[in-house]
Amino acid sequence: MRKYIIKRILISIAILFVVSFLIYLLMRCLPTSYVENLARQKSMQPNSKSYEEWMQQLSAAYGMDKGIFSGFFTWLGNALHFNFGDSWHYTVPVTQKFADTIWVSVYMGAVSMFFEIIIAIPLGIYAATHQYQKSDYIISVVAIAGMSLPTFFFASLLKLVFCVKLGWFDLFGLTGRNYEQLSSMGQIMDKAQHLFLPIVVLVVISIGSLMRYTRTNMLEVLGQDYIRTARAKGLSEKKVIYHHAFRNTLIPLVTIIGGSLPGLFSGALITETLFGINGIGYTSYNAMVNGDIPFSMFYLVFIAILTLAGNLISDILYAVVDPRVRVS
Amino acid sequence: MSRIEKDENVEELENLMENQDIRERNEEYSIGDDRRVKSLSPGALVRRRFFRNKVAVIGLVILIAMFVFSFIGGIVSPYSQDQLFYRDEKVSKDYASAKKNDEYQFLAKDSEVFTSGVKADMIVAILDEQPQFTSGKDTFTLTKEGNNFYSAKVGDKVCGCAYKSILTDTEGKTTFDFDTTFAALKALTNGEKAFSAGGKDYTIDESGAVSLGDKVVGNISSFIIKPANNGVELSKEFRAALVKAVKDDSEKFEALNHKGKNTKFTLSFNADKEVYTAKTETVTRKYDTYSYPSAKHWLGTDVNGMDLLTRLMYGGRVSLLIGFIVEFIAAAIGVTMGGISGYFGGKVDNFIMRIVDVFYCIPTMPLIIILGSIMDKMHVSPMMRMVYLMLILGFLGWPSMARLVRGQVLLFREQEFMVATEATGLSVRRRIFKHLVPNVIPQLIVSMTMGLGGTIITEATLSFLGLGVKFPFASWGNIINDVGNTFVLTNYWFVWIPAGVLLLLTVVAFNLVGDGLRDAFDPRMKR
Numbered sequence: 001m002r003k004y005i006i007k008r009i010l011i012s013i014a015i016l017f018v019v020s021f022l023i024y025l026l027m028r029c030l031p032t033s034y035v036e037n038l039a040r041q042k043s044m045q046p047n048s049k050s051y052e053e054w055m056q057q058l059s060a061a062y063g064m065d066k067g068i069f070s071g072f073f074t075w076l077g078n079a080l081h082f083n084f085g086d087s088w089h090y091t092v093p094v095t096q097k098f099a100d101t102i103w104v105s106v107y108m109g110a111v112s113m114f115f116e117i118i119i120a121i122p123l124g125i126y127a128a129t130h131q132y133q134k135s136d137y138i139i140s141v142v143a144i145a146g147m148s149l150p151t152f153f154f155a156s157l158l159k160l161v162f163c164v165k166l167g168w169f170d171l172f173g174l175t176g177r178n179y180e181q182l183s184s185m186g187q188i189m190d191k192a193q194h195l196f197l198p199i200v201v202l203v204v205i206s207i208g209s210l211m212r213y214t215r216t217n218m219l220e221v222l223g224q225d226y227i228r229t230a231r232a233k234g235l236s237e238k239k240v241i242y243h244h245a246f247r248n249t250l251i252p253l254v255t256i257i258g259g260s261l262p263g264l265f266s267g268a269l270i271t272e273t274l275f276g277i278n279g280i281g282y283t284s285y286n287a288m289v290n291g292d293i294p295f296s297m298f299y300l301v302f303i304a305i306l307t308l309a310g311n312l313i314s315d316i317l318y319a320v321v322d323p324r325v326r327v328s
Numbered sequence: 329m330s331r332i333e334k335d336e337n338v339e340e341l342e343n344l345m346e347n348q349d350i351r352e353r354n355e356e357y358s359i360g361d362d363r364r365v366k367s368l369s370p371g372a373l374v375r376r377r378f379f380r381n382k383v384a385v386i387g388l389v390i391l392i393a394m395f396v397f398s399f400i401g402g403i404v405s406p407y408s409q410d411q412l413f414y415r416d417e418k419v420s421k422d423y424a425s426a427k428k429n430d431e432y433q434f435l436a437k438d439s440e441v442f443t444s445g446v447k448a449d450m451i452v453a454i455l456d457e458q459p460q461f462t463s464g465k466d467t468f469t470l471t472k473e474g475n476n477f478y479s480a481k482v483g484d485k486v487c488g489c490a491y492k493s494i495l496t497d498t499e500g501k502t503t504f505d506f507d508t509t510f511a512a513l514k515a516l517t518n519g520e521k522a523f524s525a526g527g528k529d530y531t532i533d534e535s536g537a538v539s540l541g542d543k544v545v546g547n548i549s550s551f552i553i554k555p556a557n558n559g560v561e562l563s564k565e566f567r568a569a570l571v572k573a574v575k576d577d578s579e580k581f582e583a584l585n586h587k588g589k590n591t592k593f594t595l596s597f598n599a600d601k602e603v604y605t606a607k608t609e610t611v612t613r614k615y616d617t618y619s620y621p622s623a624k625h626w627l628g629t630d631v632n633g634m635d636l637l638t639r640l641m642y643g644g645r646v647s648l649l650i651g652f653i654v655e656f657i658a659a660a661i662g663v664t665m666g667g668i669s670g671y672f673g674g675k676v677d678n679f680i681m682r683i684v685d686v687f688y689c690i691p692t693m694p695l696i697i698i699l700g701s702i703m704d705k706m707h708v709s710p711m712m713r714m715v716y717l718m719l720i721l722g723f724l725g726w727p728s729m730a731r732l733v734r735g736q737v738l739l740f741r742e743q744e745f746m747v748a749t750e751a752t753g754l755s756v757r758r759r760i761f762k763h764l765v766p767n768v769i770p771q772l773i774v775s776m777t778m779g780l781g782g783t784i785i786t787e788a789t790l791s792f793l794g795l796g797v798k799f800p801f802a803s804w805g806n807i808i809n810d811v812g813n814t815f816v817l818t819n820y821w822f823v824w825i826p827a828g829v830l831l832l833l834t835v836v837a838f839n840l841v842g843d844g845l846r847d848a849f850d851p852r853m854k855r
Contacts, residue, residue, distance in 0.1 A: 015682070019689045026698070137383065141836075144843070148835035150785050152792045153828035156811045164818045171814060269693060270789060288694060289701045289795075296698060303691035311688075 005316060012308040019304045020079075024072045027293050035059060058088075075297070089292035090283075097283060097295065098302075102265065104174065105272065105279035108195055109264035112202035117257065120207045124214025125249070128222060129241055139211065146208030155201050155274045162197060169197055172276035198275045202268055214253060221248045251322045259314025262306040374770075377848040384844020390837035394830070398644030407635045409642035410800040413616040413625070414633065418609045422556035423585070423593060426570050426604040429550050432476075432490040437506045441466065442480065442488035450490055454478055474517025476550075479510075486510070495538065495548045504546060512538055512548050537564040560586045570595070574604050581606075618820050628822045631810055632799075640827060643802035647834070650718055650797075651784045655776045657722025662729020663765065663772065669730065670737025671760055680730065687727040696720060696786075700795025710798040717796055721783060732775055736768040770849035777842035781835035788831055804831045 039054035048054070059065040066074060078085065084094040127139040163171045170176060176190050221227065222245055230240045267281030276282070280299070287295035368376070379385055402409070432451060436442035446463040453461035453470050460469045468480040468487075476492035493516060495509045496502055504512070508525040515523035515532050522531045531539050538546040544564060547553070551571055555562050569583035573595050585591040585608070593606045615633035619625060627636040669680040699720055703713055740746060741764070749759045784804075790796030791805025798806070807827040810816045816823055 011685075015685050015689055018686050022686070022690065023695075026695070140843075141383065141840075144839045145832070145836055148781055148785070148832055148839055150788050150792075150805075150808075150828065150831055150835075152789060152811075153808060153824075153831060156808070156817060156824060157828070160817055160821070266691075269697075270793075273793075284694065285697065288698050291701065291705070296694070300691055300694055303694065304689045307689050307691070 001319065004319070005312075008312055008315065012312060016301075016304060016308060020076070020301045021072055023297060023300045023304070024075060025068065027297055028068055028071065079298075079301070084298045085294040087287065087292055087295040089287050089290045089295065094295050094298045098280065098298065101278055101280045101283045102267075104195075104277060105267035105281060106264050108199055108202065108268065108272075108277070108279065111195075112199045112206070113257075113260070113264065115199070115203045116207050116210055119203070120210035121214050121253065124211045125218050125241070125246065127211070128215045128218035131219065140215070143208035143211040143215075146204050146206075147212075148208075149205055151201060151205055151270045152274060154204065155197070155271060158197050158201065159274075170194060174277050194275075195277070198268070198271050198277060201271050210256075213256060214249065217252045218245060218249045221245045224248070251318070254321050255314040255318040258317040259310040261313065262309040266303050266306050374848045378844050381844045381847060384840055384847075387837040387840025387844065390833055391841060394644060394834050394837065395648065397830075398641050398648055401641035402638070402645060405635075405638045405641055407638040409638055409802050410634060411638070412633050413619075413629055413635065414613050415616040415619065416611045417614055419612050420594070420607045421610045422605055423608045424553055424555045424560075424562055424566070424570065424606045426551045426553045426574060426606070427602060428574070428604075429492050429494055429552055432478075432492060433494060433502075434488060434490050435506050435509055436488040437510075438485075438487040441482060446480070446488065447490070450478070450480055450488075454490065473514060477513050477517055489513070493536075493548055493550045494552055495546055496552060497546045512546075516548055533564075537567070555586075562586060563588070569593075570604070570606055573606075618816075618823065621822055627826055628820070630807070630823055631813075631816075636807070636823065636826070639802040639807055640804070640830060643804045643807055643827065644830065644834075646714070646797055646801055646803040647784050647787060647805070647831070650714070650721075650787050650803075651780045653718045654721040654725060654783045654787075655780050657718065658725030658729050658779070659772060659776055661723070661726035663733050663768070665726065666730035666733025667737055667760055667765065667768075670734035671741065671756075671764065673738075677734070681734070684727040684730055687724070690724070692724050693786075693789075695724070696790060697793065697795055700790060700793070704795070710801050714797055714801065717787070717790070721786060725779065725783070728779075729772070729775065732771060733768050736771055737764055740764055740767050770845075774842050774846040774849065777838055777845060781838035781842075784831070784835055784838070804828075 035055065035058045039051055039058055042048055042054045043051040049057075056065070082095065086092065087094050087097050090097045123139050123143075127136045130136045159171055163169050174191060174194050175187075176194070179187060179190055182190055222241075227240060227245055230244045231237075235244075265280070267279045267284065269281035269285050271277075272279040272282035273285050284295065284299040286292075287299065432454070434442070434447045434450075443464075446466075446468065449461050449463040450468070450470065453468075458470065460467060462468070466482050468482060471479045471481065473479050473489070477489070478491070479486050479489040481487065489506075489510060491513055493513060494502060495504050495512050497504065502509075505526070508528075508530070511523040511525035512530065512532065514520075515530075516536070521533070522529060524530065528540060530545075532548065533539075536547050536549040537544050538548055547564075547567055549567070549571060551574065553562060553567055553570060563584045563586060566583040566585065569581045570593075573579075573581040573593075579595050580592065581595065582590060582592055591608055593608050596605050596607065597603075598605065616629050617631055617633045619629045619633075621628045625635050625637065627640065630636050630639060665680050665684075669677045699716075703716065708716065746759070746763065749763050754762075787796055787803065788805030788808070791798075791803045792809050794806070794809060796805055797803035804827045808824045808831075810820075811824040
């Protein structure tokens with residue numbers, strides 16, 4: 001087992017190396033207009049250095065003055081020391097901006113994941129145990145509809161109904177206008193209120209696939225011989241489903257949920273952008289659109305690490321949860 | 329449980345009846361006749377299973393409707409996708425203003441003598457009706473030349489005058505010299521039709537218009553009438569009608585405007601400034617933006633004044649086409665790579681799978697956003713942008729296809745029919761493309777159908793962010809893009825809700841059909 005994990009980690013590191021090089025390559029292929037623009041702007045300011053000096057400094061800041069390979073290794077060397085440079089767009093160190101914005105996203109992701117799990121799994125199981133009945137069809141179609149909903153459209157609809165027509169929530173932002181005057185409890189409630197709609201969007205968008213996954217796996221388990229045996233020996237239907245079938249359904253569910261845990265840190269780009277919440281998704285979106293290379297580079301590599309971690313966790317969990325699986 | 333049994337019973341019954349049918353028909357055939365056995369090709373079986381699935385059929389119907397809407401609708405629609413519409417708006421605009429002159433105006437012939445001090449003393453003298461007054465060193469004789477018209481003389485010489493009726497030029501400005509003004513005022517007082525000043529002969533009519541020959545050069549009246557816009561020559565009739573309306577206190581009057589057209593004017597009075605304003609309704613042509621649904625535009629118009637229904641049709645074309653092309657690119661690369669990987673195995677397999685791992689690890693959405701903003705900065709033309717978008721999405725989509733195909737190929741490679749192809753000595757190419765790939769195709773079709781929905785959402789999301797398909801091309805995503813403007817979100821539902829509904833329906837339909845196809849291809853999954 002340990003050998004397997006070590007092997008997987010080594011492979012992941014190799015993949016990560018290649019991926020970060022590819023991302024770096026892409027970043028280097030960006031038209032340098034951003035650096036030039038920035039240098040021009042900065043040199044326009046009173047008492048500023050000349051355009052050439054700024055250009056030099058900015059190029060050096062991201063190793064743009066070096067060749068692609070040496071530039072990449074410089075970046076990598078710095079990155080290994082957790083030195084990701086300063087964000088161009090936000091003009092603060094990348095890691096500082098990251099620390100400022102990540103927790104809102106994690107909070108949003110964690111809450112929505114919690115609701116996703118407690119809604120999707122029971123419904124999936126219900127649909128599986130009532131296969132080909134009306135409730136199964138309804139749940140399946142709703143699941144597909146949820147999966148098919150474009151985030152931006154759904155978010156806009158919610159905004160129209162709840163923010164504009166009913167006026168329950170603000171259209172944008174994480175805090176209300178009178179946030180500063182509120183008590184600490186009031187501030188928490190204010191934030192929670194502002195996060196309500198984004199979380200609803202995240203839950204509805206992601207609930208469908210987990211529901212279908214649960215249903216499919218439950219159906220597969222229900223078709224197994226040991227379920228027939230359980231029924232044959234006269235166990236109650238309740239016991240068969242919740243004691244024998246459900247536990248076996250949990251195996252793939254645990255692995256997939258475990259695998260999606262790192263994804264909590266990646267932020268919800270579209271949802272955060274639409275609701276104007278300063279999470280990591282919104283922040284990185286602005287950085288990417290504005291050609292902020294240090295921040296984008298950091299974010300992309302970060303996402304890549306999360307993906308790899310997710311795969312690793314789900315593979316390891318698969319082996320841990322299911323004793324039948326032998327690691328080779 | 330009981331429900332399923334019932335269904336099965338019904339099905340059995342149906343089968344029994346069918347068999348009865350066949351048996352009845354079979355009586356015509358001899359025992360050895362092939363036609364006695366009703367056989368269905370695998371394709372027909374799949375079709376039958378698919379059409380038994382009501383939900384999938386609904387999905388198929390929606391899809392067909394979408395295709396008809398987008399591809400035929402665009403042809404049927406009387407408008408084109410970037411046709412602009414205008415609307416005429418009536419705007420009440422100021423045409424001219426009139427102010428009654430209640431204060432004496434002064435005009436000096438000899439400004440050194442006729443100073444402002446003299447003017448003030450002259451007013452006092454006029455109000456006191458004194459025949460002469462002294463101002464400074466000089467003594468002036470005040471002569472009443474007419475109604476509200478006085479002249480001041482030193483000795484016999486006229487040095488200035490005071491009056492209330494004003495001689496203005498056609499633009500409403502006082503540019504005439506003293507002699508002309510004085511002569512005109514005299515003529516007006518005496519009711520004369522003509523006067524001469526400065527060697528020129530002027531005529532004057534009852535409305536106060538002063539002409540030099542045939543041309544109207546000015547106007548004399550107790551109203552100062554100015555056109556609202558420079559360069560507009562107010563007609564004689566207009567001035568007369570305006571003055572008449574002011575005197576009659578009527579709010580509406582008709583007169584010829586400067587273009588010689590009979591126009592209706594409304595008169596309003598500003599009590600603060602004591603100015604009468606004549607307004608006329610002018611028609612302005614504007615882009616017909618955000619007009620509500622009507623018979624002409626069934627879904628209204630968008631921000632640019634284009635017909636939304638037509639935009640939706642063309643947008644559907646773009647969304648569907650991009651979806652299909654992207655999936656085909658992904659499938660083409662995926663099948664090749666996956667096929668090679670699965671069939672040859674070993675080092676090749678390892679190598680390709682590592683590439684797939686790398687691709688899986690690349691964050692797709694951020695990457696496309698970055699590429700989109702690069703294209704923004706490089707000012708790529710909208711057409712090329714669409715092409716690039718398809719290539720990028722297709723290229724990023726192949727790894728999942730490759731994985732799927734590889735898995736399938738690995739499954740089939742060891743089966744007897746493949747061993748048989750090897751034993752019969754078929755070439756590798758033939759073995760792969762004739763025997764292996766056709767077996768993979770069902771799974772591929774299912775995955776592509778489901779993937780189409782996802783691709784359409786991705787494209788729409790990008791276009792929504794303004795990084796995908798760009799104006800003048802329409803796509804469902806960039807039609808919804810307008811909702812970013814809060815005013816549109818709040819007030820113009822018809823701009824974004826129809827596009828969203830179409831998008832949702834299409835993606836749901838693709839998923840339903842994909843589901844149905846999977847069940848139809850793989851009967852083991854069904855029961």
